[in-house]
Amino acid sequence: MANENKFVSDLNLINLPIFTTSKKIKKTSEIEEIVLPEKNGINIKLVIRYSSEEKLTFFDRKVIANIEYLFCQKYDIQNIETAFNTEYSRQFDLFIKERKIKKEDLSEAEKQKIIINAINIVKQEFKLFLTLGMINEVIYDKTYAHSQIKKSLEKLGSTFIHQQSDYFVDGSKLEISSIPLIEYMYTETKNNYRNSVIISLNSFHIVNLIKKKFVVTDIKLLNSFKSPISGRLSELLRKSLYGSKSFKKDKVTYTYDYLCAYLQLEQRTSKSLIIQQLTQPLNELIEKKIIVNWIITKELFGFEISFYHSLNFYEIQYKALDTKTMIKVQKGLLDLSENENDEYVRLENEVLSFINSTNLPKDLNIDAFKTYYMTYLFLRKMECD
Secondary structure (H helix, E strand, O other): OOOOOEEEEEHHHHHOOOOEOOOOOOEOOOEEEEEOOEEOOEEEEEEEEEOOOEOOEHHHHHHHHHHHHHHHHHOOHHHHHHHHHHHHHHHHHHHHHHHOOOHHHOOHHHHHHHHHHHHHHHOOOOOEEEEHHHHHHHHOOOOOOHHHHHHHHHHHHOEEEEEEEEEEEOOEEEEEEEEEOEEEEEEOOOOOOOOEEEEEEOHHHHHHHHOOOEEEEEHHHHHHOOOHHHHHHHHHHHHHHHHHHHOOOOEEEEEHHHHHHHHOOOOOOOHHHHHHHHHHHHHHHHHOOOOOEEEEEEEOOEEEEEEEOOOHHHHHHHHOOOHHHHHHHHHHHHHHHHOOOHHHHHHHHHHHHHHHOOOOOOOOOHHHHHHHHHHHHHHHHHHHO
8 A cells, every 4th residue: 555554454343333432441251242233124143252351442443453454564455365266266166076066056154154164274374473562563652562462462362253144045044153353372482471473363354355345544543542432433434424425415423322332332311411421532533634523413312423524514503503693703703803812813823723734625715714613613612611
């Protein structure tokens, strides 16, 4: 890839609601969670088993992302695909020969078994031989967290996912046996200290990369998030924002209860508590220019959060103001301007800073946008005062 920070990350892994962003990490001896994602109207049952002392966190997500990054640095996906296609063809011929059946008589479950057999062989060719320090160097610059990384590898390796479909195809049930998120093995060094590790991505992780079920991710960006909530949301939003732009929409919207389930986050009951919970991480998404803004609204069946990716957000908000609020904003800005208040200078500088640091459309009316954005900043100031 052109950018050395870019790598491809398994889309299915990103979408799994298994990495908690809650500060209250749930302790467990061995728990089981059932997730029912829907694909084209069909429910897929995912049974997730944690057999470690703690649930997976955003740090664990970063560790596996950094493994993906190192994997992409070493191996070309095209080479893995070629190796898989060759092995699949061999396994296919071997399967029908051993069972003395015609290829057109293969069930979907049998075809799936051939895929698993092929990828289990291929993944042995594409292992990572790493030290804990190599993973550490990607996550941190100067901080040493080898023990934390080692613990994370153990948690990832002891978290299993078992997939079952709730439907049958040609009389055969589609089911994937339990597989760990990663497979790893420590190796001994001369000093008898386990700082080296052999890591394999699990079978369907590799299949997803081959089948282009991935998103292009920036490892530097992912590692830079201060908030686990904003880090995980950035991954969820990336694909939905892309689709929203394609359909020429200004925002994407999720229900609050869905986001809490995805983020493994404690659910709050009032708007004020939700704002308190999410303001800092969602503002980090703005700072990193993933969204331009966000709004929480109360709907009939609960709260919804809209994430805006278009600068039209500020114009829409401006034009939606009622007369009383508009007069209050205009009077307040006029008072600040006439009195040469330092606050007005600060607001003006913030407007200019935003404009200079943003990739603005060529047809944008800059003067009008300054008014919209200044109004937005003043409204935020009013809320805080």
